[in-house]
Amino acid sequence: MSVGRRQQPHVVVVGGGLAGLAAAAALAESRCRVTVLEARRRCGGRAASFEDPVGGGLVDACQHVAMGCCTNFLDLCRRADLDDALRRDRTLWFIGPDGDRSRCTPSRLLPAPLHLAPLLLGMRHFSIAEKYALGWGMLRLARHRPADRPDAVTALEWLRSIGQPEKVIRLFWQPVIESALGESIDLVGVAAARKVAVDGFLAHRDAADLIVPTEPLGRLFGERLVRWLEAAGVVVSGGVIVTEIERTADGRAVAVRCGEESIACDAVVLAVPWKAAGRLVPDVVPNVAEHLAxxxxxxxxxxxxxxxxxxxxxxxxxxxxxxxxxxxxxxxxxxxxxxxxxxxxxxxxxxxxxxxxxxxxxxxxxxxxxxxxxxxxxxxxxxxxxxxSVRPGVDAQRPAATTGVPNLFLAGDWTATGWPSTMEGAIRSGRIAAAAAGRSVGTDVPTVVPDLPKNPLVRLITAG
Ligand SMILES: Cc1cc2nc3c(=O)[nH]c(=O)nc-3n(C[C@H](O)[C@H](O)[C@H](O)COP(=O)(O)OP(=O)(O)OC[C@H]3O[C@@H](n4cnc5c(N)ncnc54)[C@H](O)[C@@H]3O)c2cc1C
Structure with missing residues (x-):
């Protein structure tokens, strides 16, 4: 029996990316003892920074932005007192092929989805007819029911099937979908594109706001979030590679092995990328690397x-x-x-x-x-x-947080959250896994924060 069982339940979170840190933050609100084990020296995972070779200081490996619709990202930053390092930009600048600039700002006054009218009208590189086609296409996408027609087509095929002009596809849908989903428009499924249109634009007046970190991610998550977790009683250990999840003959996880050391626990949240999860628990996520790209x-x-x-x-x-x-x-x-x-x-x-x-x-x-x-x-x-890569049908391959092992839970932006692989998706996954881990040790842990509320008109359009 672990030390944890005699005192507080001990939950070990493997992986200190945003999914693991979010899981730890949620578990810290319960009566659990929480340990985060991260392979790298610094936490933050893919939301990472490097040393600026010219001026010194930290520079993000790649700029990360969130959106106003990322309710769990914003909630975590607020609770961890990080929101002083986030800027909310309402204006999106588009620079067309001829260099003409469009300043596109959704209305603060009009109700959703009419708040998008000024954004649409601001796109100087489109004619009136193209703007109309774009607005119509966005509504058609919002009305699209993946359930009516299984998510078998790509966003590009679907947009062409409803007659979106090639110029509108190339100069709006392509950059917007590709930057939101990180994958090309001829590979992503239409369901993922619909999520961008609905949650990222139509759903709420603030949905499309761009949330830009004004501090390097390495400082924001790797230092400030970790310090906040430690102050909340979480033990965060960097430079610790987990090599095995030890299980009893009946399959329960009892400890986490890091080389020579074995750390006893009552539940494990495995918050590592899919390939690492496949290596650590191949029976829990069989062939995961074959199904996900x-x-x-x-x-x-x-x-x-x-x-x-x-x-x-x-x-x-x-x-x-x-x-x-x-x-x-x-x-x-x-x-x-x-x-x-x-x-x-x-x-x-x-x-x-x-x-x-x-x-x-x-x-x-x-x-x-x-x-x-x-x-x-x-x-x-x-x-x-x-x-x-959120290709057609990928959601059926993304595993849930709960697994066949009663006290082992999966987190990570690749798990089944309904969200693309983003900071928001990672944080949601961490919260879902933490709530399930809490249940497994008999304690309540807060789960995901709801989406931005949809007004009746948006609900009617999206039927959701
Ligand atoms: C270039 C780039 C640009 C991006 N742009 C955006 C953006 O603009 N907006 C946005 O929302 N998202 C963006 N993302 C996506 C976002 O970074 C990820 O979705 C999110 O950070 C994933 O978090 P995670 O915790 O699920 O995984 P990870 O960040 O991969 O964390 C997993 C952690 O597990 C650790 N680990 C692995 N194996 C072990 C082990 N055996 N033992 C211990 N620890 C282990 C790893 O070291 C890592 O720290 C971008 C990603 C990249 C790479």
């Missing part, structure tokens, strides 16, 4: 001798560069900006210098200040499995 995201970091981006961020449509962000946060980040490219497999045939040259040329086309600026340094960071 990752999608790559590339960040091109550029350090100019001055600031060259005159807006906080902008969607560059019809270019290799998809989304540019002005450098945030650290004092040394003046002149730093980064360009994020989702679904970046095969990008410029893997030629990094060619990619940097292309991105710099594109920035010089649309930001006049970049023309005279000297490029001091560049760094290309690609994560080949940045997010789960």
């Amino acid at each position: 990752g999608s790559p995201i590339t960040a091109v970091h550029l350090w100019f001798d001055r600031d060259v981006i005159d807006v906080p961020h902008a969607v560059l449509v019809g270019r290799v560069s998809q989304w540019v962000f002005r450098g945030e946060a650290e004092a040394g980040s003046r002149g730093h900006c980064q360009v994020v490219i989702s679904a970046s497999r095969g990008l410029m045939q893997g030629d990094r210098q060619k990619l940097v040259d292309q991105v710099v040329a594109e920035l010089r086309e649309v930001f006049p200040a970049a023309l005279g600026a000297e490029l001091r340094d560049a760094k290309v960071v690609t994560d080949p499995t940045a997010v789960l």
Whole structure:
């Protein structure tokens, strides 16, 4: 019997990414003793930072943004006193193929979904007819019932099937869906695209707000969130690789092994990526790596001798560069900006210098200040499995938090949350797994925070 059983139930969380940290935060509100074991020195997982080679300080490996609809992300940040390091931007900048800028801001006054009218009307690169087609397409997507027609088609096939103009697909649906889901529009399922349209745009006046961290993720999650957890009594150990989940003959998890050391526990939340989960508990998630695929995201970091981006961020449509962000946060980040490219497999045939040259040329086309600026340094960071590829039918392959082992629970952005693989999805998964772990040891743990409320008109449109 574990020490934990004689005192408080002991829950071990394996993996200190956002899913594991969110699970620990939820469990810390119960009578459980909580230990987080993270393989790397610093927690935060894929929401990570590196040292700025030019100015010093931390720079995010890749810019992360959340949206107003990410209720669990926002709730965790509020509870952990991190929301002073989040900026809420209501305006989305789109820069069209000719360099024309569209400032698109949803209304604060009109009820959803009419709040989107100014955003739509602000898109200068579309004619009136194209704006109408786009608005109509968004409503059709919201009305689409995956249950009526199994999620067998891709977003691109579906958009074409309802007659969306190619220009609207290329200059709106493609950049929006690809940056929200991290996967290309010809691979993602229509159900995932519908989620972006409904939850990210139509559902609520604040849904499309962009939530931008103003501190490096490594500091925000790797330091501040961890300190908050520790103050709440959670033990967080970095640099600890879990090598085995020890189980009894009848299958219950009794301990977590890290090399020579064995840590007794009453329940385990396994919050590691799917390949690591498949290695640790192959009988619990059999063949998971065969059913799930990752999608790559590339960040091109550029350090100019001055600031060259005159807006906080902008969607560059019809270019290799998809989304540019002005450098945030650290004092040394003046002149730093980064360009994020989702679904970046095969990008410029893997030629990094060619990619940097292309991105710099594109920035010089649309930001006049970049023309005279000297490029001091560049760094290309690609994560080949940045997010789960949400292809048609993938949801049926995503495992639930509960498993065949009564006290072993899965978390991670790849598990069945109904959300794409995002910070919000990871945090939801952690909360779902924590609530289930709490039940298994006989204690209440808070579960997910509800979505933004939908008004009657939105409910009618989305029938949900
Ligand atoms: C380039 C890029 C851009 C992204 N952009 C966005 C964005 O703009 N917005 C957004 O919402 N999301 C974005 N995401 C997705 C987001 O980062 C992830 O969805 C989220 O961070 C996943 O959290 P997680 O806890 O599920 O997994 P992870 O972050 O992968 O955490 C898993 C943790 O488990 C640890 N681990 C693995 N094996 C073991 C072991 N044996 N023992 C102990 N620990 C172990 C790992 O070290 C890791 O820290 C992006 C991701 C990438 C890579």
